[in-house]
Amino acid sequence: MRKKLVAGNWKMHFTPPAARKFAEEMKTKLCTPDVDAVLCVPYVSLQSVMDALAGSLVKVGAQNMHYMDEGAYTGEISGEMLASMGVPYVIIGHSERRERFGETDTTVNLKTLKALQHKITPIVCVGESQRQRREKRTAAVLRKQITFALDEVRPSEMAKIVIAYEPIWAIGTGEAATLEQAEEACEMIREHIMDNMGEKAAQTVRILYGGSVTPENASALFAMPNIDGGLVGGASVKPSFEQVVRYGK
Ligand code: 13P
Numbered sequence: 001m002r003k004k005l006v007a008g009n010w011k012m013h014f015t016p017p018a019a020r021k022f023a024e025e026m027k028t029k030l031c032t033p034d035v036d037a038v039l040c041v042p043y044v045s046l047q048s049v050m051d052a053l054a055g056s057l058v059k060v061g062a063q064n065m066h067y068m069d070e071g072a073y074t075g076e077i078s079g080e081m082l083a084s085m086g087v088p089y090v091i092i093g094h095s096e097r098r099e100r101f102g103e104t105d106t107t108v109n110l111k112t113l114k115a116l117q118h119k120i121t122p123i124v125c126v127g128e129s130q131r132q133r134r135e136k137r138t139a140a141v142l143r144k145q146i147t148f149a150l151d152e153v154r155p156s157e158m159a160k161i162v163i164a165y166e167p168i169w170a171i172g173t174g175e176a177a178t179l180e181q182a183e184e185a186c187e188m189i190r191e192h193i194m195d196n197m198g199e200k201a202a203q204t205v206r207i208l209y210g211g212s213v214t215p216e217n218a219s220a221l222f223a224m225p226n227i228d229g230g231l232v233g234g235a236s237v238k239p240s241f242e243q244v245v246r247y248g249k
Helices: 016-026 042-051 080-084 095-100 105-117 130-134 140-149 155-160 178-197 199-204 218-222 243-247
Strands: 002-011 033-041 059-063 091-093 120-127 162-165 205-211 229-232
Touching: 002 091, 002 162, 002 205, 002 218, 002 243, 016 042, 016 130, 033 091, 033 243, 042 059, 042 080, 042 229, 080 105, 091 105, 105 140, 120 140, 140 178, 155 178, 155 199, 162 178, 178 199, 178 205, 178 218, 218 229, 229 243
Parallel strands: 002 033, 002 229, 033 059, 059 091, 091 120, 120 162, 162 205, 205 229
Antiparallel strands: none
């Protein structure tokens, strides 16, 4: 049985003091033994949110990291730095980073391997554009993204990886994928992992759905057999995120 995971992706929201306040207000509400709840926050708020969540089951995550441990990479943060702070999760390859910050399948793979090396759980994002879906290329796009992202990852490591299926057309649009679309894509991702890494890897990896998840649609989405929770943007910076997390049960 895979434990559900619901991660909030705050994106570029909340100053560090506001982040601390929100985390303090939410920490007991998000605590449920049935669901792993994670807050993926801006780098500058990692420490204040970790302090606020101390002693709680709710965990913190970063939204990106570099694949080198150190070097002349102005403005970047390494996995080694995150690991030394005790950050347990990191989002890798979000479509906003792929589209606007030059993230490629190759950097996604390097970051995934580096996160695993530092014992940080990567939440690896994949997803097709509106056009790719219209042209019926969704399956091919997802297979390619997954194949690249997981290159040189060992099947035994799949229990420590989270995949987030985030169709680009559903992100921030208020138009979530239908239950059928979300389940079909997550099932396809699991089958692809089974074909390439075996049954055990496919059954242990957690696959999330992301894209306009709300307290209204979360419960039905998270109940689908191949959807192990959600990666939630807009709805994660509101107090009603509590309901979204609890629907993971
Ligand atoms: P929304 O939930 O705001 O659509 O964002 C989804 C997302 O990008 C999570 O990473």
